[in-house]
Amino acid sequence: MGMFKVTVNGVTKEYTQGTAYLEISKEYQPQFKHEIILVLMNGRLRELFKTVKQDCTIEFVTITEDAGRKTYARGLIFVMIRAIYRVLGHDNIDKVRVEHSIGSGLYCELDGKVKVDATLMDKVKKEMQSIIHRDIPFMKRSIATAEAAELFHKYQMYDKEKLFRYRRVSSANLYNLDGFEDYYYGYMPASTGILKYFDIFPYEDGFMLMLPLKEEPEKVPEFKPRKNLFETLQQANQWGRTMEISTVGSLNDEITKGNMNDIILIQEALQEKRIAEIAEKIKSAGSKKFIMIAGPSSSGKTTFSHRLSIQLRTLGYKPHPIGIDDYFVDRENTPKDEYGNFNFESIHAIDIEQFNKDMTALLNGETVELPNFNFKTGKREYKGNYKKLGPEDILVIEGIHGLNDELSYSLPKESRFKIYISALTQLNIDEHNRIPTTDGRLIRRMVRDARTRGTSARETIAMWPSVRRGEEENIFPFQEEADCMFNSALIYELSVLKQYAEPALFGIDKDCKEYIEAKRLLKFLDYFLGVSSEDIPKNSIIREFIGGSCFKV
DSSP states (O other): OOEEEEEETTEEEEEETTOBHHHHHHHHGGGOSSOEEEEEETTEEEETTSBOOSOEEEEEEETTSHHHHHHHHHHHHHHHHHHHHHHHOGGGEEEEEEEEEETTEEEEEEEESOOOOHHHHHHHHHHHHHHHHTTOBOEEEEEEHHHHHHHHHHTTOHHHHHHHHTOOSSEEEEEEETTEEEOOSSOOOSBGGGOOOOEEEEETTEEEEEOOOSSSTTOOOOOOOOHHHHHHHHHHHHHHHHTTOOBHHHHHHHHHTTOHHHHHHHHHHHHHHHHHHHHHHHHHHOSOOEEEEEOSTTSOHHHHHHHHHHHHHHTTOEEEEEEGGGGBOOGGGOOBOTTSSBOTTSGGGBOHHHHHHHHHHHHTTOOEEEEEEETTTTEEEEEEEEEOOOTTEEEEEESTTTTOTTTTTTSOGGGEEEEEEEOOOOOEEETTEEOOHHHHHHHHHHHHHHHHTOOOHHHHHHHHHHHHHHHHHHTGGGGGGOSEEEEOOOTTHHHHHHHHHHHHHHTSOTTSTTHHHHHHHHHHHTTSOOOOSTTSOTTOTTHHHHSOOSSOO
8 A cells, every 4th residue: 555745734744545634634633723624635625534645735624714614514404404304204304495594594494294393493403413422424425417316306305306407517426424315515524523513493484503603613603683684585585486496406497498588587577676666665764865775795786776766766756876985085094904905895994974974965955066086096086076955856875884874873864765785596506505695796796897897707706705704894784774675686697697707717727726716616607507698688787797787887
């Protein structure tokens, strides 16, 4: 049996061929504050139960890192599903669905001859704890894709059967936990023992599976219900089920049947209907002069504000767009983050005092000259953009801090109407593999950045963690304060974005650290059949990203 050289932190040791990375990780675990869950072998992610087969350099991935946290969540979901089937038995279960995230938790639903209550969830929790305590290994095997489809038909997991019907690759990796077999998009831990921190309890019509905090992975936070967000997510899910398109496989079915033109028109009509409802809600609220629109990156805020303005015009208003970005402080006064870089996401990057002074003057009927921010010079400029509000005038203000009262502290509450917008996808890969909303937004931004800013996919991926940190700090804490929420996700959009995103992702070199994320996204997009953008209306939110919009976006 051969020997191979393995380098860790510049130190090289020899290991016998076939040594598991798990054994090597145990040597180095004392050097890490948090548990190791994956390994980077020559820059490629590998599961710890994989073995040394060549000379290599390795780095360890802990549960605090993005790939590690996703792996922890994936493993915990599998443990939960195994526990539910053991507690209830296959005959009492039609489907377990992992739907969407709320804070640090995942909302799930259970279909079958069963009532989800505290008694059931206590039994499931105890079974999960037993599985974790026994430190059962996750086993992996590769089979032909066609065989996988047949297998999941036998298991009555029809969403997975449908998914594999459209897979181009010849084989599929299945995981086995204590005799229960399933498919997961992504890597698994070596065994269940690492998954010690979780909670599970009933919530609404289903239940919450709580994950530990990314920053403190040994702590499960208290669940804080987000009623407005939950209702918006559930509304999207219900619409997807009504359309019988709740998974990627069912979307692919509609594409192959030639139904996409109708689905595009129906989805766009639904969004227009909801925008019109928001405009009516603004009118019925009365005395609103400031429409504050906020949401995370690539939510389609600009197109939404244009379409809302059109609907407001039909009700007799004269809307005027204002970008909070025009109130940026001069660049040299912009606060910096812990790395010494300009922090444009901070609320203190905005001249709050001047913004309030101008908005209060407008509210009082005064004429105000509004600024424009010159992003090349990093200075605010005044070019004769005067505004005075008449009885029918209303300001549509777009920016990431729109829901934060600190931004508009001097304006009377009754004069403001707050709207939270985000792309909350109603699709899942299958019943056990959800699509995080952040993935859809990242792909949107990647496509738009390449088209409008000349930014490569590698650069967009590199900056995304910073963007996400800004959202966590400046947007998500205020989302429940909105008067209404708008879901900008389109059920068909990933099939369209696929054609634009794949070439950009393939352009990322294998030696780049962003290649791991690019490879993950390419695998994700491979689940979708492509759809032409030809039939998408020119006022669609997706046009903000792929081009061809009738608005200046």
